[in-house]
Amino acid sequence: MPDFSIDDVIIQFAVVVAAALIVQLAFERTRVPGLIGLIILGMLIGPGGAAILPDEPVVELFGSIGLLYIMFIAGVEIDIDQVKDRKVEAASFGAMAFAFTFVSAFAVGLLFELDIWGALLLGAALSSHTLVAYPMVSQLGLAERRPIVAATGGTLLTDTTSLLVLVMIIRAAEGDGGWSWMVPMVSLAALAAAALYIVPRLARAVLSHDLHTFPEKALFVMTILLVLSVLADLIGTEDILGAFLAGVCLNTALHRREDLKQHIEFVGRMLFLPFFFVDTGMRLHLDALQELSTWFLAVILIAVIIVTKGLSAAVTARLFGYSKIEGLAVASLSFPQAAATLAVVVIGLEMDLVDPGTADAIIIVIFVTCLLGSLLTRYSVNRMAGDK
Template identity: 35%
Template sequence: MVLLNGWTFPLNDPIPIFVIVLFIILLAPILLRKLRIPSIIGLILAGMAIGDHGFNLIAKGSIDLFGKAGLLYIMFLAGLELDMTEFKKNRHKSVVFGFFTFIIPLGLGYILCYYLLHFNFMASLLVSSMFATHTLVAYPLASRMGITKNEAVTISVGGTIITDTAVLLILAVITGSIEGELNQQFWLKLSFSFLVFALIVLVGFPLIGRWFFKKIKDDQTTHFIFVFAMVFLGALLAELAGVEGIIGAFLAGLALNQLIPHTSPLMNRIEFAGNALFIPFFLISVGMLVDLKVLLKGNEALIIAGALTAMALSTKWFAAFITQKILRFSAIQRNVMFGLSTSHAAATIAVILIGYNMKIIDEHVLNGTIILILVTCMVGSFVTANAGKKLAIVDAGKIPDVINIQERILIPVIDPDKTDDLLDFSVMLNTQQQKAPIYMLTVMQDEDRLKEKVALNNKNLEKAVKHGAETDTKVQTITRVDLNMANGIARAVKEMLISDVVIEWSNKSSTATAFLFNSLFGTTTQNILNSVWETVFICRFEYPLNTTSKIVLVLTKNAEYEIGFHHWVKRVVALSKQAGARIQVCCTLATQKAFAKELTKNRGSAEVAYRHFEDVEDFLVLAREIHSNDLIIAVSARKGTISYNSYMENMPAKLLKHFEKNNFILLYPEQRQAEYMETGVQPEDLVLTPIQDQIDNINKLSRAVKKIFKGKER
């Protein structure tokens, strides 16, 4: 097909190729995430679509340079992001788990490949070593639930170091022997060259790095280029030693691990460059090699895909089971270890791609590996989420209470005419004797006549400042210049140590364009919740708060285990006193006990009544008992946290539908921000649990059926 300027498909010109690939990197994860497909798989599928097995838009090999760089980068980050300090603390237990999670998949996987699937020796060894790798895709879920200090999690992280290193050693043997025989001369040559190469990287690179960072102190660009150069130097030295370049990149990451703090600006730049450019190019290049049509041509491809996936899951569970018995862990800890170690992604793709390029394995195994990655990532996230919740509840008694020493309230200004109600509410929340100032934040974009617009905004907020003065409350106005509202609020919260954010309820625009945009990129409120982890109150006020007769507090199951539980209970009790309203708490029996205990601890004198229900969905039954002058406070949760329930996604719509005339507040408690230990993992990927969604749907259906049968029995 001929296009303008003589361009023809498949494209070879770098400009249109870059345009297509960059728009894929931008849009593919966003669109496919709505179909519950993780970003890693989404980019591979996009590569399949544009490659010669799809629509043949881009010529084969046209992005190999960036793809190769991404392959090296992904292995470099695998070594760089490993927490060596935690590994040293639990090294003995980590070695136990690392040994079993390596040797069991390797041994059983070899039997499957060699004797049942009839692969040759090299192919069997390569594929079975792929079973042994694991990627900590689900680690951020454990982080959000606050269980990262539990031994089950720390030794799972430590086991990653063992498995990755051992698998890369096997890969070194495979790649080193591909052109010769495994005789004595081969082992001597490989051992000597590998030892020299490893010493240069693991001993020489830290010395060079320490000297460089001391001499060149403030040039961040030069620091990044230096690290980048060391990655490729490590890969080059590996190839000179007769092994694959990714081994050099991984060892370079281990060598520079202690020199680049995980929270440093340099680490941020390294991860940003990888996630934004190199790794997406690599994943797209992998997709261009995949031909899923092979799966439809016969039973062989489907049998291989199913066998590989089943072996990957079963051997990782067996390794976690044996480790549990030896270390005397609980069944919940075993499931957490299995969930964290069962996901296959970055290292798996790297190893299997090397084998495919070297003609050790065929397209059946490559295609089967893509299916394996998709299934194991889903299962790993699902198991970690469910077992992690149980482990967090068990550990809750061991974790000291988090006390908010400073209480600072921030009101982001969206509509200056609607700030008075938010300000009155914020004053009522104050639990300190000496009232701290309430901060009113306006976020603006950097544009022409910015100074005039800031002056005009301050003038518009004079009314709010005067309104605060009437209640002896100091109102401090702040202006931030940022890309968007969510980023500006997140920065202000961190810089000013804000404890509570009070924002107005934003009604979605009814236009089709706005609906499509919000569904793809998220509303402003959703983006704020994704970036602000302190307590957030989303308020919709239809009448003055001082006319409230009753506060209906709706709590989800496990709400008491969130770290912000103690803080918001104090806030709600203070609100009830100021408004002169009694509190009706709707929750489970366990949450009721925790709430009553917290009330006693705070010496709360509020009038409190309890209404029992087991599921947050049942609170709609209370609609008949809720009057128009009642304030409804629904305590929600961010995705992936202990008290999160999929029903919460529909909570705003349910409140608007059934309690349109009421004042109501969605309260998001302070929760733990996720830590990411794997490159290419996006925050939205962590909630891609279609298995969990379907289980929730089945549970809803079963409850509905039970209610119908109960009605008939009556």
């Protein structure tokens, strides 16, 4: 079999950038999220496919930064100012969405003979959600509507809880018995308290000052992201928690400076995120997709997400007087699995807590839920816009 592997790092970089451009253009024009195409690309050109690219150094480095960046963006995209005004609705939906999905996915994991840690990790992965379709809401001017705020605020709760559960799973899976997992959790709470007090004040001083250029402000944001990620890792938790915390700390400052927020997102989406999705795909194996059990698990997990998050949205709508179409909007926004789900899966693969078949099943779940969630969100928010 011919050897197509590329050793030159510049050529590796060029191949990923050019292929990412072609794939994203092709997929976005079919209304399928480009991240799906990038994951498939990674599967095809990585060690589990044609083996064109090795795991390192280029893809692994940029992919690792991309993992931090995607969690940072997840923290930034939530409009905390609006969530504060609707915290009861947001907390109610988020708590139900997390609890219903976590318990159901954990049970499915045990049913498919995952060990206790693998089943818990599966629950943590799917109990979060990503606001893939949120741009549609913003474009129609519906971001301040009560149901939309409940969905976005619920994301803050589900993603945070999912990542905290991940930390506990990792500590327990590594053999740290008793209450040892409390040490990093207490340290994380102290780090979060300090960061939430210091970083917003620094951000106001740096980002609002006209003497600082756009590149300097962007470097400030990147510094906060990397410093909090490193600190979260040093205290015994995961660097992705620090990245998410950085996004939350800079949330208000960046929402009030939309031009800077767009510039920072542009750099990340152009460079870091494509490498992360390609790197994720390279960790997967095409052979696992040939197994019937992989597809069966994917179908079961998709059903779990639709039922549990649909039920959470329906109960929230009933409690707070949303219309049926508004309830559908809440549900459809919470269907897509991407940011935290991918982060948890990548860590699970690194620690051998999930096998390639389970990881590939989750990738199928991401594909279907992102597509279904986007289509249903487009339908529901267009109906909501027409009812204004």
